[in-house]
Amino acid sequence: MPDPTTIEETARLAFVRQASACRELGSPFTARLCTLASAGLTANHPVGANILSWAGDPSPSGDSVPLRLAGALHALVLSGTDHGLAAAYPPHAIDNDGDFWIAVDNALRTHADFILERLKSAPQTNEVRRSGALLPGFLTISSLLRKPLVLSEIGASAGLNLQWDRYDYRFGDKPWALLPSPVLITPEWRGAKLPLDIPIHVESRAGCDLNPLDPASEEDALRLLSYIWADQQDRLERTRFALSIAAANRQTVDRADAVDWLEQRLQDVHEDQVHVIYHTIAWQYLPASSKAQGEALITAAGERATEKSPLARLQLEADEQKHNGAALTLQIWPSGEKHLIGRADFHGRWVEWTGWPGLH
Structure with missing residues (x-):
């Protein structure tokens, strides 16, 4: 039987590690919350007892318990459920850590049932700024193949990154937009020049997720927004606008296992179109057996691809260089040629572009 002391120490360490990650990703408020929780949580109320005796892996790379808790608390603020907690959240500020923790601790006790229910589910995000890394990939595909795109996104959440062609972009001083959009994505651009004058057209789009969120649902929108860190107002506003675009276009995501859906x-054969399988910080969360099955399915489909009906796979996923963002890779069939075309911040704050060899 596991040592209860070790379990508690592991849970507290998860909050310490999450605090460090939040500082690196530009959220000092969430870092502060996690730091205080690492020391302040106690087992004398249901929420603290649940967290400090967590049966699984509470770490950021496991069950992400700190982000589950942060999301639950933020939901109480966004919904107007806890005014005392809201007074301690951005744009307000409480300088004294003791007073801040009192507001948090009161919320943990007052809304225990709600928080315990939220702790059962993994955090769910749909980081719109990742489209700033995806667009260069789609432009590369269009430049190489000169065909309309059929989109299939794995782990699509609310489908916000299925709407990438309906956003406005600035790459340095270079704009890109098919139509005016309230969603503006402006990653810090590093590396090679990006050709932006390539014709691009999306023929159709679809996505899957084990727990898809409906952008037209107030409850689902609240859930998605709650996992955005409370001191990152730009992310909140951008996501609200993206939700409205997805809802207006009646974008929904299929509830399905990734392998079955793939x-x-x-x-399907898409004649005179290129079928693009893509995913952002999602593949790593699939079980090893599912990843193996998925890779085999994509490889087999690549072997069936033709010049008339090509297949592409675009992915932004963590690799062994996680300290330097995520790897942006592109593979195209029938040739099977694959290249690392760039790297990007996990939240899309910067893109370091390498590009496809020989394509300028």
Whole structure:
């Protein structure tokens, strides 16, 4: 039987590690919350007892318990449920850590049932700024293949990154937009020049998720927004606008297992179109067996691809250089040629562009 002391120490350490990650990703408020929680949580109320005796892996790379708690608390603020907690959240400021923790601790006790229910579910985000890394990939695909795109996104959440062609972009001093959009994405651009004058057209789009969120649902929108860190107002506003665009276009995401969904999507032949399988910080969360099955399905579909019906896979995923963002890779069939075309911050704050060899 595991040592209860060790379990508690592991839970507290998860908050310390999450605090460090939040500082690196530009959220001093969430870092402060996690730091105070690491020391201040006690087992004398249901929420603290649940967290400090967590049966699984509470770490940021496991069950992400700190982000589950942060999301639950933020939901209480966004919904107007706890005015005392809201007074301690941005744009307000409480300089004294003791007073800040009193507001948090009161919320943990007062809204225990709500928080305990939220702790059962993994955090769910849909980081719109990742489209700033995806767009260069889609422009590369269009430049190489000169065909309309059929989009299939794995782990699509609310489908916000299925709407990438409906956003406005600035790459340095270079703009890109098909139509005016309230969503503006401006990553810090590093590296090679990006050709932006390539014709691009999305023929159709679809996505899957184990727990898809409906952008037209107030409850689902609240859930998505609650996992955005409370001191990052720009992310909150951008996501609200993206939700409205997805809702207006009646974008919904299929509730499905990634492998089952992929198998079905890859059966279709798209003549004179390029089928693009893509995912951002999602593949790593699949079980090892599912990843192996998924890779085999994509490889088999690549072997069936032709010049008339090509297949592409665009992915932004963590690799062994996680300290330097995520790897942006592109593979195209029938040739099977694959290249690292760039790297990007996990939240899309910067893009370091390498590009496809020989394509300028």
